[in-house]
Amino acid sequence: MTGPEVESEKAGQRRIGFNFPMLTVRTQMFSGVFDMLGSLRASRLISWIALIIVPIVASIGLYLISNSLFTLLWTPTARDITRELGPGAYLLLPGINPFLPILYGWVAIICAIAVHEGAHGVIARNRGMKVRSSGLLFFLVIPVGAFVDVDEKQLAKAKSKDSLRVMAAGVGGNIVVAVVCILSVLVIVSGLTPIIDGVYVSDVMDGMPAEEAGLLAEDVFVSVDNVEIGNFEELKALLENKDPGDVVQVIVARGEMWEDRFSTSVNLTESEDRTVMGVTVGDLMTEERLRFYQALAPETFSMYLVPPALAPGLVPFSDSLALFYTHGLGAQWHVLANVLFWLWFVNVNVAVFNALPIYPLDGGRMFNISLKSILGRRVGEKIVLRITIAVTGTLIFVLLMIAVIPFIL
Numbered sequence: 439m440t441g442p443e444v445e446s447e448k449a450g451q452r453r454i455g456f457n458f459p460m461l462t463v464r465t466q467m468f469s470g471v472f473d474m475l476g477s478l479r480a481s482r483l484i485s486w487i488a489l490i491i492v493p494i495v496a497s498i499g500l501y502l503i504s505n506s507l508f509t510l511l512w513t514p515t516a517r518d519i520t521r522e523l524g525p526g527a528y529l530l531l532p533g534i535n536p537f538l539p540i541l542y543g544w545v546a547i548i549c550a551i552a553v554h555e556g557a558h559g560v561i562a563r564n565r566g567m568k569v570r571s572s573g574l575l576f577f578l579v580i581p582v583g584a585f586v587d588v589d590e591k592q593l594a595k596a597k598s599k600d601s602l603r604v605m606a607a608g609v610g611g612n613i614v615v616a617v618v619c620i621l622s623v624l625v626i627v628s629g630l631t632p633i634i635d636g637v638y639v640s641d642v643m644d645g646m647p648a649e650e651a652g653l654l655a656e657d658v659f660v661s662v663d664n665v666e667i668g669n670f671e672e673l674k675a676l677l678e679n680k681d682p683g684d685v686v687q688v689i690v691a692r693g694e695m696w697e698d699r700f701s702t703s704v705n706l707t708e709s710e711d712r713t714v715m716g717v718t719v720g721d722l723m724t725e726e727r728l729r730f731y732q733a734l735a736p737e738t739f740s741m742y743l744v745p746p747a748l749a750p751g752l753v754p755f756s757d758s759l760a761l762f763y764t765h766g767l768g769a770q771w772h773v774l775a776n777v778l779f780w781l782w783f784v785n786v787n788v789a790v791f792n793a794l795p796i797y798p799l800d801g802g803r804m805f806n807i808s809l810k811s812i813l814g815r816r817v818g819e820k821i822v823l824r825i826t827i828a829v830t831g832t833l834i835f836v837l838l839m840i841a842v843i844p845f846i847l
Contacts, residue, residue, distance in 0.1 A: 461576035464587075468559070468572045472586075476563030485561045485603040488610025495609055496793040496801050503794075507836055510843045520844040528841055530787055537745040542776055546784035550612055552584045554788060557611030558604060559586035565600040567592045598811040605800045605807070612789035619782035620742055626775045627731055627754055630763040632724035634658050634696045637673050639717050646716020651702040653717060657690035660699065670721050677715070682708035688715075695764070724762050728754055745783065746776065755779070797830045805829065 455462040475481060509516045520527070526534045532543030559569050568589040575585065593601055637659040642649050659667040663686050667673050680686065689701045704715050731741070731754055741749070746756035754763055755775035765771035795805035806826045814822055 464571045464573040472559040472563045475560040481564040488606040491610050492606045492793050499790040499794050517844040537747045542780040546780040550785045550788045553611045553615050554608035555584045555586040557607040561607035562588045562604050605804045609789045609793045612785040616782045616785035619778045623778045635722050635724045637719050638722045641718035643716040647705045648716040651704040657692050660689040677713050680713045796833050
């Protein structure tokens with residue numbers, strides 16, 4: 439890498455630009471960071487690793503796209519579920535995507551874009567290319583992204599391997615952050631201890647015996663008529679041997695850490711030919727859920743791509759399950775777990791999308807550069823450009839089909 443070659447802002451290039459509703463702020467303040475990190479020997483090694491990562495990530499992305507297309511075409515249930523989620527579920531935008539929390543989502547998106555663009559800047563400097571400026575993007579006053587302005591003329595004139603390494607850096611940076619974050623999530627989950635297990639009351643029906651007896655949502659059954667209740671089947675079997683009008687003695691756990699015990703008598707009633715108390719219940723299975731999430735295995739890996747709100751009964755740090763576990767980090771352990779999860783989720787999605795051979799995404803530009811290097815002399819740049827456009831158009835068409843199929847079939 440040569441000495442500092444970060445250009446001052448060009449004449450006519452405004453430091454602050456506003457094109458409603460987007461605000462762009464350019465700065466030179468990160469130039470020293472790019473120079474420092476780019477001068478490290480590790481940056482050279484990382485750039486080669488990123489170059490290997492991108493085709494792998496692109497292959498995963500293409501597999502996911504093709505699998506989604508065929509699943510939607512041949513599985514009516516998949517179309518129904520996707521239709522219920524709504525078109526917003528396709529967008530990685532907090533407030534529009536119903537499963538992407540606003541606070542965690544924006545933090546993760548800003549970090550992912552900063553990592554992606556920053557990695558481009560670091561490797562560009564490592565390869566001796568100029569970084570004209572960097573900056574932040576705002577939606578009105580809300581920060582929504584970042585950018586690094588690498589000298590495009592130098593990038594175009596550089597050796598193919600150098601251009602490819604600069605292009606690959608963004609995806610590589612996102613993958614590194616994603617892997618670190620999901621491993622950190624698993625470390626946190628490995629330190630969880632279930633507070634309680636058993637049958638959980640999720641709802642108490644109005645006007646039913648359970649309400650009159652003082653049972654509350656979030657109670658956990660301890661025993662009924664001195665018979666310990668460990669799961670729903672045991673509670674169901676006990677009630678099947680009772681008749682409407684029978685009175686049962688119920689003990690539940692409640693309060694902070696479920697340390698309190700509340701005992702009450704419930705006068706059973708009948709509903710839909712069944713003897714009931716008037717509660718909606720479910721098995722907590724805190725031990726089983728924890729072991730399942732901790733078991734990092736190929737067949738369960740897709741679980742780590744599922745947002746907590748979409749599978750609250752599977753994710754230990756979801757709003758539904760977090761209260762049933764304790765951790766040495768303290769009461770707010772689940773906040774850290776959620777931050778790390780969303781950093782993983784958003785970074786891996788940004789990486790996969792940008793690795794796709796869609797021009798002008800990083801993957802598309804790398805595809806074009808690679809074709810020029812391999813076929814350019816034999817078929818000419820026009821043919822290479824046509825191939826790039828054809829691949830880009832095909833993938834965009836497939837993505838549009840995935841988006842509309844649930845709503846037209």
